Amino acid sequence: MRINRKLNKPKEVIEINDEIDLSLINPLINIYKTKKGNLIPLLQGVQSIYGYIPEEAFYKLNKDVGLELAAMYGVATFYSQFRLNPVGKHIIKVCHGTACHVQNASKITDAIMDSLKINDGETTEDNMFTLESVACLGCCSLAPVMMIGDETYGKLTGKSSVKVIKNIKIQESKANN
Numbered sequence: 001m002r003i004n005r006k007l008n009k010p011k012e013v014i015e016i017n018d019e020i021d022l023s024l025i026n027p028l029i030n031i032y033k034t035k036k037g038n039l040i041p042l043l044q045g046v047q048s049i050y051g052y053i054p055e056e057a058f059y060k061l062n063k064d065v066g067l068e069l070a071a072m073y074g075v076a077t078f079y080s081q082f083r084l085n086p087v088g089k090h091i092i093k094v095c096h097g098t099a100c101h102v103q104n105a106s107k108i109t110d111a112i113m114d115s116l117k118i119n120d121g122e123t124t125e126d127n128m129f130t131l132e133s134v135a136c137l138g139c140c141s142l143a144p145v146m147m148i149g150d151e152t153y154g155k156l157t158g159k160s161s162v163k164v165i166k167n168i169k170i171q172e173s174k175a176n177n
């Protein structure tokens with residue numbers, strides 16, 4: 001079922017995506033419902049469950065906790081930690097902080113975009129990879145740097161970054177056979 005992307009649409013005409021199990025949020029709601037300053041912990045919790053904040057979750061939090069849609073949406077769009085779209089299994093974070101920027105981080109992003117046929121911020125069609133530009137990852141001496149999952153890769157070139165991704169693809173296909 002198609003999801004209505006307009007958050008200000010009246011509740012009774014909102015179409016709900018059948019694939020999202022909103023009951024997974026209930027334990028979070030039970031913990032935070034009556035707590036002050038619960039907006040950010042709730043959004044973080046929702047994102048940790050789904051990998052992003054589904055639109056339906058905003059409406060559920062509005063209905064069950066009483067949080068204003070505009071307030072939640074404002075916070076979720078202000079802080080870069082929050083995602084409003086589904087992400088791939090592997091999130092490729094390419095650092096564009098100052099140290100990485102001067103070491104040609106844009107070449108890393110360009111090479112990955114070219115290899116995966118996606119733009120920055122997008123996810124591959126097979127939902128395997130999401131590409132993101134991020135601020136300093138805290139290991140500037142290794143610039144330019146990218147992170148995939150918990151792994152950090154430094155001193156990259158466009159070619160070596162694409163090689164890392166190809167290796168992940170090989171591991172994935174082995175795991176699926």
Ligand code: FES
Pocket residue numbers: 095096097098099100101135136137138139140141143144145
């Ligand atoms: S600027 Fe890239 S790790 Fe610090």
